[in-house]
Amino acid sequence: xxxxxxxxxxxxxxxxxxxxxxxxxxxxxxxxxxxxxxxxxxxxxxxxxxxxxxxxxxxxxxxxxxxxxxxxxxxxxxxxxxxxxxxxxxxxxxxxxxxxxxxxxxxxxxxxxxx
Amino acid sequence: xxxxxxxxxxxxxxxxxxxxxxxxxxxxxxxxxxxxxxxxxxxxxxxxxxxxxxxxxxxxxxxxxxxxxxxxxxxxxxxxxxxxxxxxxxxxxxxxxxxxxxxxxxxxxxxxxxx
Numbered sequence: 001x002x003x004x005x006x007x008x009x010x011x012x013x014x015x016x017x018x019x020x021x022x023x024x025x026x027x028x029x030x031x032x033x034x035x036x037x038x039x040x041x042x043x044x045x046x047x048x049x050x051x052x053x054x055x056x057x058x059x060x061x062x063x064x065x066x067x068x069x070x071x072x073x074x075x076x077x078x079x080x081x082x083x084x085x086x087x088x089x090x091x092x093x094x095x096x097x098x099x100x101x102x103x104x105x106x107x108x109x110x111x112x113x114x115x
Numbered sequence: 116x117x118x119x120x121x122x123x124x125x126x127x128x129x130x131x132x133x134x135x136x137x138x139x140x141x142x143x144x145x146x147x148x149x150x151x152x153x154x155x156x157x158x159x160x161x162x163x164x165x166x167x168x169x170x171x172x173x174x175x176x177x178x179x180x181x182x183x184x185x186x187x188x189x190x191x192x193x194x195x196x197x198x199x200x201x202x203x204x205x206x207x208x209x210x211x212x213x214x215x216x217x218x219x220x221x222x223x224x225x226x227x228x229x230x
Contacts, residue, residue, distance in 0.1 A: 043206060043221035089157050101148040101210055101219050102171060105157025
């Protein structure tokens with residue numbers, strides 16, 4: 001059974017700092033990995049999706065890397081801003097399945113960026 | 116509509132009562148998913164519809180939970196004889212049937228509290 005773990009559970013940083021969020025998964029046979037953002041009381045917003053054949057994806061100040069063989073991904077946020085404060089969730093889809101929306105999520109990292 | 120719509124946004128009920136949660140997917144999306152998110156946890160997969168049929172209901176915790184999508188659009192998640200442990204945010208997501216795996220669009224969720 002696929003298990004996804006995110007470290008740290010919570011992170012508080014001053015504005016402007018660069019930071020790294022970590023995600024690990026136990027079964028490396030994945031189809032893709034995705035990072036989401038969740039604001040309090042809101043749904044999930046997709047940030048970056050990395051296919052299993054890719055090593056990284058970038059969007060603005062965000063960069064996500066994937067090392068499938070070691071079962072790890074990192075989300076790098078450059079020059080953090082108070083508006084980045086949210087919960088960040090990592091999720092994978094296992095290869096070989098037919099349910100393409102059957103994501104396995106980590107518990108999330110709660111990020112607080114203070115001015 | 117512009118996004119996935121879920122109603123009610125909040126539902127408080129007493130133990131033992133019956134509850135229905137509704138999801139309106141994005142127009143034209145043939146795939147629909149229900150997830151459950153407990154406090155401090157990542158979402159957990161419940162059920163996946165492709166059109167009107169439940170293609171994967173392996174995440175439903177027990178037979179008190181049931182979901183329908185009679186016309187291939189709106190879906191209703193039904194919970195019978197609610198228990199305090201059912202308290203969670205129930206998230207609905209939709210995607211195009213031929214989209215890349217993981218390209219889900221989430222609603223803001225229905226927060227269920229069972230007293």
